[in-house]
Amino acid sequence: MTGGEIVLEALRREGVELIFGYPGGANLPIYQHLAGYPSLRHVLVRHEQGAAHMADGYARASGRPGVVFATSGPGALNLVTGLATAFMDSVPVVAITGQVNTTLVGRDAFQESDVVGCTMPVTKHNYMVTRVEDLPRVIKEAFYVATTGRPGPVLVDVCKDVQQATFEPSWPEAVHLPGYRPTPDPDPEAVRAAAEALSTAERPVILAGHGVILSHAEAELLAIAEKTVTPTGTTLLGIGAFPVRHPLALHMTGFMGTGWNLRAVQECDLLMCVGMRVDDRVTAKLDEWAPKAKTFIHIDIDPSEIGKNRRPHIAVVADARAALRQMLPLVRPPQPGQRHPWLLQIDRWREEHPLRYTTSNGHLQPQDVLIEMYRRCRDEAIVVADVGQNQIWAALWWNYLRPGLFINSGGAGTMGFALPAAIGAKLARPEKAVWCVAGEAGFVMTAQELSVAVEHQVEVKIVLLDNASLGMVRQFQDDFYGGVRSQVDLAVMPDFVKLADAYGLPGIRVDEVGQVAEAFDFAERTPGPVLIDFRIDPEANVYPIVPLGKGLNDFWELPDEYA
Amino acid sequence: MSTPDQPTPISRLRVLTAVVEDHPGVLSRVAGMIRRRGFNIQGLSVGPTDQPGRSRMTLTVDAGHAEVDQVQKQLDHLIEVIEVEDLTEAPRLNRELALVKLAVSGPRRDRAVAEVDRAGGRVVDASPEAVIVEISGEFDRIERLVEALRPYGIVDLARSGPVAMSKQVPAAVVELAGQHTGVSAS
Numbered sequence: 001m002t003g004g005e006i007v008l009e010a011l012r013r014e015g016v017e018l019i020f021g022y023p024g025g026a027n028l029p030i031y032q033h034l035a036g037y038p039s040l041r042h043v044l045v046r047h048e049q050g051a052a053h054m055a056d057g058y059a060r061a062s063g064r065p066g067v068v069f070a071t072s073g074p075g076a077l078n079l080v081t082g083l084a085t086a087f088m089d090s091v092p093v094v095a096i097t098g099q100v101n102t103t104l105v106g107r108d109a110f111q112e113s114d115v116v117g118c119t120m121p122v123t124k125h126n127y128m129v130t131r132v133e134d135l136p137r138v139i140k141e142a143f144y145v146a147t148t149g150r151p152g153p154v155l156v157d158v159c160k161d162v163q164q165a166t167f168e169p170s171w172p173e174a175v176h177l178p179g180y181r182p183t184p185d186p187d188p189e190a191v192r193a194a195a196e197a198l199s200t201a202e203r204p205v206i207l208a209g210h211g212v213i214l215s216h217a218e219a220e221l222l223a224i225a226e227k228t229v230t231p232t233g234t235t236l237l238g239i240g241a242f243p244v245r246h247p248l249a250l251h252m253t254g255f256m257g258t259g260w261n262l263r264a265v266q267e268c269d270l271l272m273c274v275g276m277r278v279d280d281r282v283t284a285k286l287d288e289w290a291p292k293a294k295t296f297i298h299i300d301i302d303p304s305e306i307g308k309n310r311r312p313h314i315a316v317v318a319d320a321r322a323a324l325r326q327m328l329p330l331v332r333p334p335q336p337g338q339r340h341p342w343l344l345q346i347d348r349w350r351e352e353h354p355l356r357y358t359t360s361n362g363h364l365q366p367q368d369v370l371i372e373m374y375r376r377c378r379d380e381a382i383v384v385a386d387v388g389q390n391q392i393w394a395a396l397w398w399n400y401l402r403p404g405l406f407i408n409s410g411g412a413g414t415m416g417f418a419l420p421a422a423i424g425a426k427l428a429r430p431e432k433a434v435w436c437v438a439g440e441a442g443f444v445m446t447a448q449e450l451s452v453a454v455e456h457q458v459e460v461k462i463v464l465l466d467n468a469s470l471g472m473v474r475q476f477q478d479d480f481y482g483g484v485r486s487q488v489d490l491a492v493m494p495d496f497v498k499l500a501d502a503y504g505l506p507g508i509r510v511d512e513v514g515q516v517a518e519a520f521d522f523a524e525r526t527p528g529p530v531l532i533d534f535r536i537d538p539e540a541n542v543y544p545i546v547p548l549g550k551g552l553n554d555f556w557e558l559p560d561e562y563a
Numbered sequence: 564m565s566t567p568d569q570p571t572p573i574s575r576l577r578v579l580t581a582v583v584e585d586h587p588g589v590l591s592r593v594a595g596m597i598r599r600r601g602f603n604i605q606g607l608s609v610g611p612t613d614q615p616g617r618s619r620m621t622l623t624v625d626a627g628h629a630e631v632d633q634v635q636k637q638l639d640h641l642i643e644v645i646e647v648e649d650l651t652e653a654p655r656l657n658r659e660l661a662l663v664k665l666a667v668s669g670p671r672r673d674r675a676v677a678e679v680d681r682a683g684g685r686v687v688d689a690s691p692e693a694v695i696v697e698i699s700g701e702f703d704r705i706e707r708l709v710e711a712l713r714p715y716g717i718v719d720l721a722r723s724g725p726v727a728m729s730k731q732v733p734a735a736v737v738e739l740a741g742q743h744t745g746v747s748a749s
Contacts, residue, residue: 116588120595125642128588145642179584179645304636311630 003132003163004029008037010139016067020051024071026098029163046448048075050420052082055093057421060407062428065092065146072098073111083153084122088411092151094142101161102130115157124152132165137172144175149182150302186318186326194314195330197295201270203342204230207253210237211275211320213403220324228331229339231346233261235276237410239395240403254282255546256392259353262552264346265290272297275320278309288551299323355396358562363537366465368513370397376520382425386418386438388472390465392542394437416445422460423453440466440493450503453529461523462531467538475541480548496533507531575626577634578650578727584643585618592641600637601627608724621726654730661705663696663712664719675715682708
C-alpha cells in the first residue's frame with residue numbers, strides 16, 4: 001500500500017464517511033487513490049477555511065469527528081482559523097495536510113510552511129509524519145486524542161514522499177499514550193461534598209456549559225436541578241443543556257445574558273458550574289463575579305480549567321455526566337418551603353428584567369424574524385449562527401429545548417463560521433431542518449461556500465440579518481467608545497438576491513415585517529438552499545449587555561424610549 | 564534578579580521537573596505553551612532519563628499573572644508530557660554546572676586556582692594561556708565563585724541551568740525496594 005492509501009484506509013477504519021477538502025501539490029498522492037474508497041464521500045470546498053468550519057459543524061451536529069484535507073503551505077494555513085474555532089469550543093476535528101518531501105523540509109521549498117509549528121497553539125495535538133510506517137499509528141492516535149476527554153482538533157501533517165512510499169501496514173488495535181489521561185474518575189469525596197453543599201444551600205444556582213452537551217449529561221443535570229429545586233442557566237455554548245422554558249430555567253448567563261440570570265448569579269450563596277471554563281464572557285469583571293457565593297463548585301473534565309480563573313471550594317475533575325450521575329443519589333430535596341423565597345425573588349427579577357425589543361420605530365427587527373422562524377420550527381430545527389449581534393439574538397430569541405440545536409463559534413468568535421458550519425451540520429443530520437443565521441458582514445467572509453451548498457443541494461436556509469453595518473462593533477463604538485463610528489458602515493455590499501442567483505440558488509429580499517411570514521413560506525416550500533436577505537433596523541442593538549470592564553450587576557437593558 | 568534558590572516574595576517562581584517523550588518538537592511545544600500562557604522561562608535543562616525514549620526537563624518558570632498551579636497543569640495538559648512534579652515547596656536538591664574560562668598564567672593563575680579550590684571547584688583544562696574551571700552546586704555557590712573569579716578576567720562562562728530532584732521517595736517505591744531485599748535474602 002502507498003502512504004496515500006494507508007491514510008484513506010485508516011480513515012475508513014475509523015468509520016469516516018465524509019471528508020471536506022481541497023487538493024494541491026502536496027496531497028495529490030492521497031487524492032490519486034480517493035476513488036478507490038467509495039465509502040469516503042468527499043466534499044470539494046471553495047476555500048480551506050470553509051472545510052475546517054464544515055468539519056466543525058459536522059462534528060457538533062453529529063458528535064462524530066469531522067475530517068479535513070488540505071495541501072501544504074497556504075492550503076494548510078487557511079485551516080488555522082477553523083482549527084482555532086474548533087479548539088476554543090472543544091470540537092473533534094482531524095485535519096490531514098500534505099507537506100513537502102522529507103528531503104525538502106526546512107529548505108523553504110515551494111508551498112512549504114511549518115504547519116505543525118503554526119497549528120501547535122490551536123490544536124489539541126499535532127503530528128508531522130516523516131516515515132510511512134508511523135502513519136497507521138499516528139492516524140489512530142489522532143482520532144483517539146480528538147474524540148476523548150475534552151475533545152479538540154488534531155492535525156496530521158504528512159510529507160508527500162511518505163504518501164508515495166509503500167508499506168504493508170499492520171493496524172494497531174489500541175493506542176499507547178502514557179502522558180494522556182483523558183477521563184479522570186470523579187473523586188467520590190469531592191462529589192459527596194458537592195452534593196452536601198448543594199443540598200443545604202439557601203440560594204443555589206447551577207450554570208451548565210458545553211461540557212454538559214458533549215458528555216450528554218442533560219438528563220442528569222435536569223434531575224439534579226429538579227430534585228434540589230435549583231435554578232439553572234447555561235453559557236452561550238451550553239444553550240440546550242437545560243430546557244429554556246423549564247420553570248427553573250435561568251436562560252443564558254454572562255456578558256449578554258438575561259437580567260434574571262445575572263441577578264441570580266450575583267445573589268446566589270452557592271454556584272455550581274458544570275462543564276464550562278468560567279471565561280471572561282461568563283464572568284465579566286472577575287473580582288465582582290458571584291460575590292455572595294460562599295461555595296463555588298466547579299465540575300470540569302480538564303484539570304487545567306479548575307482554578308484557572310476562579311478558585312473553587314469544591315472541584316470535581318471528571319466528565320460531566322459521570323460526575324452528575326454520581327452526585328444525583330447523594331443530593332437531597334430542600335425542606336418544604338425552604339426554596340420559596342429564592343424562587344420568588346428570581347420570579348421578580350424575571351418580571352423586572354424581561355427580554356424585550358423595539359417594536360415602535362417601523363423598521364423590521366431581528367426578533368420579528370427569529371420569532372416567526374421559531375414559530376415554524378418549534379424546537380426541532382438546528383440553528384447555526386455566525387458571530388456578532390446575530391449570534392446573541394439567535395441565542396436569546398429562540399427557545400432551545402434540547403442540546404445540539406444551536407451551533408455557534410463561542411470561544412473564538414469567528415465571523416464567517418455560520419454558512420460552512422451549517423453545510424456541515426446539514427450533511428451530518430440530513431433529516432433536520434438547518435437554518436443559518438448570519439449578519440451580512442460575516443456571511444461574505446465565507447460566502448464562496450454557497451457553491452458547495454448548490455453543488456450538493458445541501459438544504460440550508462440562510463437567514464441574513466442585514467443591517468448594512470458591523471452591528472456589534474457599531475454598538476460597542478456607540479456605547480463604549482465615545483459614540484465615534486469608525487469603519488463600520490457597509491453601505492456598499494453585493495445585492496444578495498443577485499449574489500444568490502449568481503451562485504445558483506433562490507434568494508429574496510425582505511424589508512418589512514409584513515413580508516416575513518411569506519418569506520418563510522417561500523423558504524420552506526423551496527427545496528435546496530435558499531437565501532433570505534432581511535433588511536433589519538440598522539440601529540438595532542443587543543440587550544442586555546454588561547458595559548466593558550463592569551460587573552454582571554451593571555448590565556444595561558433596552559432603554560424604555562426604544563421599547 | 565530572582566533565582567531558583569531565592570523565590571520571589573509572592574512565590575510566582577516555580578521549579579518543576581517533567582518527564583517527556585523524546586520526540587522532535589517536544590521542547591518547542593513546552594516553550595510555546597509557556598510563552599502563550601504568559602509564563603516566563605528562567606531556567607531550563609533537558610537530558611535523557613534512565614528510560615529509553617524519555618527525557619527529563621527541569622524548568623524554572625515565572626507564572627506571570629496566572630495562578631501559580633497553572634504552570635504544572637498546563638504542562639501536564641501536553642500529551643507528550645508524561646508526568647510533572649512541582650518541586651517549589653518540596654524538599655529538593657538543586658544543582659547547576661558551570662564552566663569558566665580564565666586567561667591567566669604565572670602567579671595570577673596560582674591565586675585564581677586557590678579561589679577555585681576554596682570554592683570546591685576544579686581545574687579541568689589548562690593551557691599555557693588559560694584554564695577552564697568546573698564547579699557544580701546550588702545557584703549561590705556558583706554565583707560566589709564567579710564573583711571571586713571576575714577580577715582575574717573571565718573569557719567565557721557557560722552554565723547548564725539548574726536541574727532539580729525531590730528528596731522524597733514515593734511510598735510505592737519504598738515498598739518495592741523492601742520486597743527486593745526480601746528476595747535477595749531468601
